[in-house]
Amino acid sequence: MFRESVATAFDLLLSLDVRVVEAARVTLLCSLSATLLAGLLGVPAAMALGRRKGRLVRSALLVARTGMALPTVVVGLLVYGLLSRAGPLGPLDLLYTPAAIVCGEFFLALPIVVALAAESFAALDPRTERAAITLGAGPRRVRLTLLREAGPGVVAAHLAAFGRVVSELGIAFMLGGNIAGRTRTLTTTIAMETQKGLFALGLAVGFLLILLALGVNAGAMLARARAR
Amino acid sequence: MLAEARDLQVVRDGRVLLALEHVAIPGPGPAMVEGPNGSGKSTLLAVLAGLQPPTRGIVEVFGERLWPAAERTRRATRRGIVLCDSEPLFFRGTVAANVAFCAGGADAPAALAAFGAAGLAARRPGTLSTGERRRADLARALIRRPRLLLLDEPTSHLDAEGARWVLDAIRRICAAGTGVVFSNHGDRDLAALAAFRLTLGKAS
Amino acid sequence: MRLATTTSTENSGLLDAILPAFTRETGIGVDVLAMGSGKALATARNGDCDLVLAHAPALERAFVDEGHGVSRTLVMVNDFVLVGMESDPAQIRGKEDAAAALAAIAAGTHAFCSRGDASGTHEKERELWAAASVLPAGAWYRSTGQGMGETLRVAWEMQAYTLADRGTWLKMKSQFPGMEVLVEGEARLDNPYHLILVNPARHPYVRAAAARRLLAWMTGREGQRLIAEYRVGGVVLFRPRPAGG
Numbered sequence: 001m002f003r004e005s006v007a008t009a010f011d012l013l014l015s016l017d018v019r020v021v022e023a024a025r026v027t028l029l030c031s032l033s034a035t036l037l038a039g040l041l042g043v044p045a046a047m048a049l050g051r052r053k054g055r056l057v058r059s060a061l062l063v064a065r066t067g068m069a070l071p072t073v074v075v076g077l078l079v080y081g082l083l084s085r086a087g088p089l090g091p092l093d094l095l096y097t098p099a100a101i102v103c104g105e106f107f108l109a110l111p112i113v114v115a116l117a118a119e120s121f122a123a124l125d126p127r128t129e130r131a132a133i134t135l136g137a138g139p140r141r142v143r144l145t146l147l148r149e150a151g152p153g154v155v156a157a158h159l160a161a162f163g164r165v166v167s168e169l170g171i172a173f174m175l176g177g178n179i180a181g182r183t184r185t186l187t188t189t190i191a192m193e194t195q196k197g198l199f200a201l202g203l204a205v206g207f208l209l210i211l212l213a214l215g216v217n218a219g220a221m222l223a224r225a226r227a228r
Numbered sequence: 229m230l231a232e233a234r235d236l237q238v239v240r241d242g243r244v245l246l247a248l249e250h251v252a253i254p255g256p257g258p259a260m261v262e263g264p265n266g267s268g269k270s271t272l273l274a275v276l277a278g279l280q281p282p283t284r285g286i287v288e289v290f291g292e293r294l295w296p297a298a299e300r301t302r303r304a305t306r307r308g309i310v311l312c313d314s315e316p317l318f319f320r321g322t323v324a325a326n327v328a329f330c331a332g333g334a335d336a337p338a339a340l341a342a343f344g345a346a347g348l349a350a351r352r353p354g355t356l357s358t359g360e361r362r363r364a365d366l367a368r369a370l371i372r373r374p375r376l377l378l379l380d381e382p383t384s385h386l387d388a389e390g391a392r393w394v395l396d397a398i399r400r401i402c403a404a405g406t407g408v409v410f411s412n413h414g415d416r417d418l419a420a421l422a423a424f425r426l427t428l429g430k431a432s
Numbered sequence: 433m434r435l436a437t438t439t440s441t442e443n444s445g446l447l448d449a450i451l452p453a454f455t456r457e458t459g460i461g462v463d464v465l466a467m468g469s470g471k472a473l474a475t476a477r478n479g480d481c482d483l484v485l486a487h488a489p490a491l492e493r494a495f496v497d498e499g500h501g502v503s504r505t506l507v508m509v510n511d512f513v514l515v516g517m518e519s520d521p522a523q524i525r526g527k528e529d530a531a532a533a534l535a536a537i538a539a540g541t542h543a544f545c546s547r548g549d550a551s552g553t554h555e556k557e558r559e560l561w562a563a564a565s566v567l568p569a570g571a572w573y574r575s576t577g578q579g580m581g582e583t584l585r586v587a588w589e590m591q592a593y594t595l596a597d598r599g600t601w602l603k604m605k606s607q608f609p610g611m612e613v614l615v616e617g618e619a620r621l622d623n624p625y626h627l628i629l630v631n632p633a634r635h636p637y638v639r640a641a642a643a644r645r646l647l648a649w650m651t652g653r654e655g656q657r658l659i660a661e662y663r664v665g666g667v668v669l670f671r672p673r674p675a676g677g
Binding site for chain 3: 087091178195196
């Protein structure tokens, strides 16, 4: 089965099988969007938490760290309750669209970004903020400086979040509906083919998913090297 | 008057870091703050830099109220003051980038050259020797033409030649009109420079 | 528009084969959501789809009675089969009474795998147990809680009997050597598929007009022809609705 999967994976890649390309497109679109949105909200939150101390901060970090272990089906169910026509956000008609997947994956990614990025900010030399201020940095410049100093850690936090959402299944299935050509992701494809008993095909698509993740991580490393 | 403080006290986590009834530091100095470990020398410099809020007391620099004051007014006063730590902290990037930090396009290489550190521009701070870091830090501080320069134990960790260079630099900076206040822990040559002495006793 | 249906229907490939013809003719696209019958009806109850294609008559009737669905219409029929290993320890091969076959399995406490989900297959299975006056319980009765494909696999691995819809069986039987159809053809094993429109009076935003067109098309001449012609591995999977039915 392993050999057959590898062969199938090559086949699918080289022939640019349209179903696989489409699934990869949906996967990338949803996972990248969710990760970036989580960063937009999560990094400022992480910076606020990393700079300060106290009981409130510790509680918030506890919540964030616990949130890293959210089961995807639970998130899927909760967001489904929100987006379903029977739910409060029903009229937005978001269910079974890529936007719904992004919504669910956002909640999966957010705690990871916050918890790990906060760690990076907290690990900075505590004099960093003061050093920036005495040299004339205003509040906005101070925040940018902290962000830059914690840069690699913040990027790593995003890559960790991306890894989590790109490989998750529960949310994509429940909120996306695995609709061919619309919300069928690489992971829902794997689940579907496996359910049909086509294990080799499922594994092959799995290899492609790993390849995709490899590409994203390699891209991040390249960007970092070039920024040096 | 360079700086004046009245009824100053800084308490953190229940410990008194600094207690000072009154001090009036005349310009341009150089003024020295001395005292045993734990007497609050670094804390006083941080308060004068507008970075450390005191628990109690009134602090004025150049006649402008630093503490207690609204953050906006303090920010304006703080712009003319720079504090240099005994072990300077540099950000990511080259020495030149660090010198130019928030300096509004001023000439970093020229600032470095003024301290004989022109060759350090493209280096990374992590690769510099202690003396070189001191030069870069001073260049970084003075590029923004502060009215008051605060130096925390400026000769610490330096060899004799490095220390001599720092003393000379302090003389030059003062002569150019910038106010200087430094803390000292036992360096006699540094002490000899002082035009004004403040001795702190053990705070708690 | 959105059509919710069962995984077995989706897996049979019928919809992939015939819906494009509908889209070509009418310009209306159909998004297919595949899930168990129970979940499909729940989705329809929430108004998250426009129509349902299911094969769980009791659940469907309740659905319509509660006012969630309208125009429940028969579209096609296939049948269920009792499958098991060729060794057939309960000796049910060729029995003409499916309920009696199940009774024999229970009497001998031979391993049996049940879907255990709110699916049409599970509903039919429960009907047969009731007809046999047997309440299946015990270590021999395994509830997988999963789809038809997984349940077949579990049955095969455990050398157990199970009830399967012929469509999924035909598509997947090559994966289960040694397993074969033991009981078939009895009237009670019929598996009717109905299309139900989500009640627009309850959910005004559903695309009722488009849904009606699909209903009309699938029960009309063209749709029925395509259904009758659909084959997997040379075998016809679905019988069109009886004429005049």
